[in-house]
Amino acid sequence: MSNPVFNRIDKQVRSGAYAGFGQQPRAQWSNPQQPAAADLSAEQLQQMYDAQPATAVQARRMTLDDVVMKTLLLFGIVVVVAAASWVVTDTSPALALPIWLAGMLGGLVVGFVIAFRQQVSVPLILTYAVLEGGFVGAISRVFESYANGVVGQAVLATMATFAGMFIAWKVGVIKVTDRSRRIFGMAVIGYLLFGLVNLVFAFATGGWGLIGSQFGLLICVVGVGMAAYSLAIDFDTIDRGVAAGLPERYSWLMAHGLIVSLVWLYLELLRLFTRARN
Template identity: 40%
Template sequence: MQSKNPVFARSEEFNGRAAQTTYSDPSQWQVDLSGGGSPTHTERGTGRMTIDTVVEKTAITLGVLIAAAAVAWLVIGETLSPDREVQDTAVQTAYTLTLVGGLGGFVLSMVNSFKKVVSPALVIAYAALEGLFVGAFSKVVVSFMANGDVSIVFGAVLGTLAAFGGTLAAYKFFDIQVGDRFRKIVVASMFGFVAVSLLDFVLHLFGSSFGFNGFGTMGLISSFIGVVIAVFMLILDFDYVERGVAAGIPERESWRAAFGLTVTLVWLYIEILRILAIFYNND
């Protein structure tokens, strides 16, 4: 089955075009196709992607992202400092890193999504840039909170973990089946959301934003929509990973899976953070 997910669409292995790749029941989480056609369990390090290798690469990618976010947070400094000069410098640094990390991460996300052969180095570079964006954006949001309350960041992290865990549990326990129509709708919705978000960003540069990326009512609506789409994207991610593992695709594709999961998790975090910030400011 050909993938409609832009992250996996360029991969021959994820689309069933790899030489002599035989597809088996997706419930077979780890398979080895070298034994005459009957899938058998295999361990990490045998050259095939497994759940373990996906978890490992995802942990590395998220680890780099978190480290970069922490560095950005510390470098920015105190955005609510009583010293106006220190505060202005910190705020300017936060906005600069948000822009650099956001645009750099977006460019690399496009490169990684449409690159035929996955590059671990580019996946790590993407994670580092997204880490700068996440750390800086979080600092910007906190600067708008009363007394610089950082609890909103922890709330967004917990919300992201809960959404990930809940979606994974629902996917496995309810045996969610992903069909072509569902894929098309979710991916089309994702591209539409990103397009509107970019349009609002460009209009903001000219002072004509309609609030899609803001912290008002429109921003709240767009964030709720973003969370729903991101959760559906997680379901697609789980499905593609499961199919890839069942097909016994090369281990290097674990990096592509890690990249796809990281993109979705960052999206979830940002939208949840915005929702919490909007509710917090309206209390």
């Protein structure tokens, strides 16, 4: 939930790992086969001066379009697999829990591998989207059995929140600073520990766990707020990454990070609406 993918990328961006070409000795960027300026004619120098600079695509740098297209691809995979999982669990309710646990635990393991792996692995990212889709479809079917129509409400609220957070971040209503990132990171660690304890308690008691207490609705609201602010941090990190000239392959990690936050937000809204009805 703390989106370690973006945390690692943001640290690399701020350290100048990709934008700081000037940190390397100039000799490393010289080409011994390329003639020096003094050896070129005036016409050749003029041609070099008039040449168009390389675009971000030509330089293999990440662009916003790269992130958008890959996010849509991963989002489509999650939706298609979630729909298939929904149909399977609807016709065979006994499969809901196995698919739910396989998707949750498998996605957790693959997600951590993606986050801490030094090289970007597209197959792992695609695998995560498949596992997450299975998990989302199964858990959505379970929540729908508790409150009819809650899944549709959560989907609409997720899309509206995503759009609202992007607009609020873009116009500067919501600020993302280094200090807010640190505070958010500590809050997420606490919320994650609470979530694990609540999950164990829920399985042990067969109910809502601690969410079912009198403070359950307030806890759900806090979870939605944290997931929503996570999107603002994601937007800011993507913006920094594009400005810093991250390699194009990092657009896969950016897209993966957005999917992680979107699924988190959807689950929090799903739980909030279901808890409010009960």
